[in-house]
Amino acid sequence: MLTFILKRVLMSIPTFAIVAVIIFTLVRALPGDPALMMLGGNIDDEASLAQMRAQLGLDQPVPVQFLAWLREVFSGNLGTSIMTGQEVSSLLIQRFSVTATVVLLAIVSALLVSIPAGLLAAHRHNTRTDYAIVLLTILKLSMPGFWVGLMLLVLFGAILGWLPTVGFVSVSDDLGRGMMYLILPVTSLALSEIAVLTRMMRAGSLEVMGKDYITHARAKGLTERKVLWRHVFPNAFAPTLTMVGIMLAGLLAGAAVTETVFTLPGLGKLLVDSIYARDYPVLQGALLFIAAVYVLTNLAIDLTYSFFDPKVRLT
């Protein structure tokens, strides 16, 4: 187990190296000039522009800038935001905590709904219950996520006035009020996930239910509940878990649309803002951070696999 983790961490080093090069060149390839943006965007004073460039280190050749950045990254310093002057690393952590709270809450609540719903649909295969569950998931899948988010805002925020529509209060500052701000974004994210995960769970369960060992479990005289939870669920969960892994990495890396709709100060929002502002250090830092999130999430999912399938050996 430990050697497996170590091996995977070592294997991720080349990944990071490649990602770093791509990030750096892509960011430089963006049209626009941060120095110009800093000075207000519309200036003819070549002298102050050059001075600003020198101050930001942008007058150096690109490879030199890259090495300078890399050196800083290795010493744990992601630089400061051109726009706000904040430390990039603390900015990332602050924004990521918001995203992570929303995404993790959404995934957990989605699993709590989809696993039983998928099992139930498979158990009642080709009955009204099954059809209803399938219909609901298709309905949700065919609606764009941001639109559902907006509708939720309109209904619960504007019409009923039960929940706040704009703004954000951190959970660590005020748990009760913080939660009020989280309900809508979490629900909106979770709904999309539920639709996908329920279908995965249902398909997985249907396949497993055709196996001999399920009939055998019934032939032992086990209750249907035991058959479903002890025999069907652990064997049917693997594809759903894969899907959770893909979703988790993608969403942690920036649920930009949701964050924009619900005006959450999350990682995705930060990424979008820093692109508009040509805030090179923030942009680079954020992208590198996202790569790390991907690597770590996948590692976590692989570790979880070994828990659900004894045939998977971590070597």
Add this chain to the structure above:
Amino acid sequence: MIRGTDTGQVLTIQNLEISFGALAVVKGVDLSVAPGEILALVGESGSGKSMIGRAIMGLLPGGGRVSGGRITFRNQEVTGALPSTQMRRLRGKEIGLIFQEPLSSLNPNMRIGEQMCEAMRAHTDLSEDKIRERAHEMLRQVRLDNPEQLMNRYPHEFSGGMRQRIMIASVMMLKPALLIADEPTTALDAVVQREVLDIIAEVARANGTAVILISHDLAVVAAYAAQIAVMEKGVLVEAGSARAVLGCPQHAYTQKLLAAAQLGAPEPVKGASGPPLLSVEGLQVEFSDKQMFGLFGKTVNRAVKDVSLSVQPGEFVGLAGESGSGKSTIGRAIGKLAPMKVGRVTFDGIDLANCSAANERRLRQRIRFVFQDPFSSLNPRMRVGRIVAEGLRHDRGLSAAERQARAIDMLEAVGLPRTMAARFPHALSGGQRQRVAIARALISRPDLIIADEPVSALDVTIQAQILMLLKSLQREFGFACLFISHDLHIVEQLCARLYVLHKGRVMEQGETAQLFAAPRHPYTRRLMSASPRLEQDAEGLQLAQTQPVLGRHDSDTTFYEDSGDNAGPYHLAETAPGHFVALRGTA
């Protein structure tokens, strides 16, 4: 056969009808089983025999229902009328069920001990310690050592035979009054098959359990059953004591099944003399797959240790042995489908290891394979015609239409109608699919067919047909065949010469007739007694070889036998012209 419900029978089935939709798959079946008695329920696949077993448990697959008649278990009617909680109390506790596929009937995700104990936990109030103790006792009864250790393992760490024994132990833990064993050994090879059936009979006797043994192979179950019932297309055509049914079969279908079990006189296909078509010298194959046997961790698996053999042009040569003997690996190594470590394989004078890519492609037209499982060896997304024609794709002189035409001709040659070409494999029966696989192999007019257990997945009646087909095709096309099988009696039917393999080495080799008349090596004898066949004698049909295979082991030390880690030196000695036997020591 119809008896009342008060006759002391464990199970009585009266006029049973099982339907899927409007289609009745079982019609008017009457059966009864006395306490402690073994009843063999025999029929081909699709005869409805498994459905009866499922109906007794109230576990018919989706869409199936009991549409008529009654099933009475211990004077209590269980025909679908019981509420589910009551039925559940019978399942596992009073009626046990064992399936055909030991590979798929254990939950891959649960430790053995957990799977064994959960039924007892559900049905009794015994303490956890008592339950585990009972599990240990059962595992020892099915001859598995170290029960404590074993119970912490997962199913994938065991071989098919061991899993089936674990299954028996798990089902018999609660001492059910009735055990339904649905093809419990069909997926296993001959030696293991006998062991498992011996264990079922023994454990059932020890616990006073009645058994319904469902099988397509009359010869295999005949030795164990007191009563035999024969089913054809959902109808019970004959039932009675084993002696009566075997000795004096009344119904034509029973006679046909018996005929299939007898196979008839061997007709070995002899080859031409002269230089061999294929010669294998000192072949060794190793796999260093870490996960192949989780039990042993990361070990190198020496599948083939030292094998030399030859095939003459047009000759049928048998390669027999149980699973793990390396027989399939040899076939694969010849076709370059498995890595050869040491050794030399020459085909028609060409060294396979050092031939050019072009030569190799040509050789692949001349050496073709037929595999065991016709359900997975045909691409489900290709039409039969294309599957067969694909063997000609390297033949650039032919247009697509010509290839298709040849494929259709070949389908006819293997006894399939021309219209089959447009079908997909899933629409074909097992026997038909195997015919397609043979057509695919023969279309390039190969000189050698490597047939890896080509009939093992088929019903006995179909087996006989496919063997006949191979024989007549050989007369027509003149190919040689390396026939790989675990069933010596099938090998005997076709093969002029025979190699008996055990753990990657040849134990005995020689002319088939000679070898059968006077088998020398204990392993050969064991393999022979493991595949029972019926023989005609003065009193009618009798089981030919019935000595149990358990607890044998000749203590003879002159013969080489690999029973442990260090088997010592080995050599083949010629005991009669052309007849070689493995002995200990060096030559």
